[in-house]
Amino acid sequence: MSPRTPSRRQRSYAPVFAALGDRTRLSLVITLSTGPPQSIAQLTEGSPLTRQAITKHLRVLESVGIVHAVRSGRESLFEFDPQPLEEMKRYLDQVSQQWDQALGRLKSFVER
Known part of the structure; x- marks a missing residue:
């Protein structure tokens, strides 16, 4: 595969980057990564967003595997x-x- 053609693995990262590209979703990831599992009600507390909006963002994060739901009652x-x-x-x-190596080769070439 040429360096310009992304592999299947590389293409699988694009949705994760896209999911993290939203400020609300990034905030949810930070909150969940630094504390215990939380309900939608807990995640909505202190937020101007509705439960439905938080749910929508969580579903996007869940679809790329960054968060997952666990039933508790x-x-x-x-x-x-x-x-x-x-x-x-x-x-x-x-x-x-790879970039460090390429820049090192460029530097060597230019300094000749």
Whole structure:
């Protein structure tokens, strides 16, 4: 596969980046990643958003695997799953390393 053609794995990261590109969803991820699982009611507390809006954002995050719902009695608690972000970090580390190598080659070429 050429460097310009993204692999299946690389294409799978695009929806995760898109999900995190929204301020509300990013805020939800931060909240859930730093505390215990929370209900929609808890996540709505102190927010100008409605329960329906929070639910919609949680569903987007759930669809890319960043959060998942756990039933607790009659309500669902949402919890953070770091796995997709850890995979993306490894990928971004690889990309960063490739850029560092390319810039090193360019520097060597220019300084000749």
